[in-house]
Amino acid sequence: xxxxxxxxxxxxxxxxxxxxxxxxxxxxxxxxxxxxxxxxxxxxxxxxxxxxxxxxxxxxxxxxxxxxxxxxxxxxxxxxxxxxxxxxxxxxxxxxxxxxxxxxxxxxxxx
Amino acid sequence: xxxxxxxxxxxxxxxxxxxxxxxxxxxxxxxxxxxxxxxxxxxxxxxxxxxxxxxxxxxxxxxxxxxxxxxxxxxxxxxxxxxxxxxxxxxxxxxxxxxxxxxxxxxxxxxxxx
Numbered sequence: 001x002x003x004x005x006x007x008x009x010x011x012x013x014x015x016x017x018x019x020x021x022x023x024x025x026x027x028x029x030x031x032x033x034x035x036x037x038x039x040x041x042x043x044x045x046x047x048x049x050x051x052x053x054x055x056x057x058x059x060x061x062x063x064x065x066x067x068x069x070x071x072x073x074x075x076x077x078x079x080x081x082x083x084x085x086x087x088x089x090x091x092x093x094x095x096x097x098x099x100x101x102x103x104x105x106x107x108x109x110x111x
Numbered sequence: 112x113x114x115x116x117x118x119x120x121x122x123x124x125x126x127x128x129x130x131x132x133x134x135x136x137x138x139x140x141x142x143x144x145x146x147x148x149x150x151x152x153x154x155x156x157x158x159x160x161x162x163x164x165x166x167x168x169x170x171x172x173x174x175x176x177x178x179x180x181x182x183x184x185x186x187x188x189x190x191x192x193x194x195x196x197x198x199x200x201x202x203x204x205x206x207x208x209x210x211x212x213x214x215x216x217x218x219x220x221x222x223x224x225x
Binding site: 031033035041042043044045048050088090092094095096097098099100101102103104 | 142144146153154155156159161166167169202206209210211212213214215216217218219
């Protein structure tokens with residue numbers, strides 16, 4: 001059974017600081033997705049990573065994938081309050097790419 | 112920008128009643144999914160649907176659940192006899208491709224079973 005673990009589960013950071021969220025998964029996959037969820041809202045796609053060594057950046061967020069280590073990271077640079085949300089990684093599995101989600105990391109950015 | 116829509120946004124029902132959750136996927140998408148999220152927990156896969164049939168389903172998706180694409184635009188999830196533990200946010204998602212494509216999520220239906 002594919003398992004996806006994220007850490008930390010909760011992250012409180014000061015504005016302007018950098019931090020990394022880690023996503024480990026238990027079986028081979030080269031399809032890794034990052035989503036953002038605001039409280040009470042739906043999931044917004046952030047990144048799609050489809051190969052070993054893939055790196056994508058959007059604004060203050062950068063995601064990478066190491067399929068050999070079964071690890072993806074989401075790096076936050078110079079955090080701002082607007083980044084406060086829950087971030088989920090998800091591994092694509094099977095012929096129709098059902099998403100197996102991690103536990104989520106709740107990020108809170110304070111002044 | 113095209114988006115996935117879902118109705119209703121909220122549904123309250125009595126245990127044992129049937130509910131139908133509706134979704135309109137993005138129009139040129141071919142792959143459809145239902146997920147659920149119990150309050151404060153992670154998102155769980157329920158079922159994927161392609162070419163008018165179920166492609167995969169999880170252990171959660173037992174005989175009480177069914178999906179249908181009754182016409183060219185709607186995609187429905189039916190729960191035949193709701194249980195208290197079915198209370199959750201149900202998300203529909205669609206994708207243009209089976210693997211490696213972004214799954215776009217709808218706003219969700221919050222189901223409360225009393």
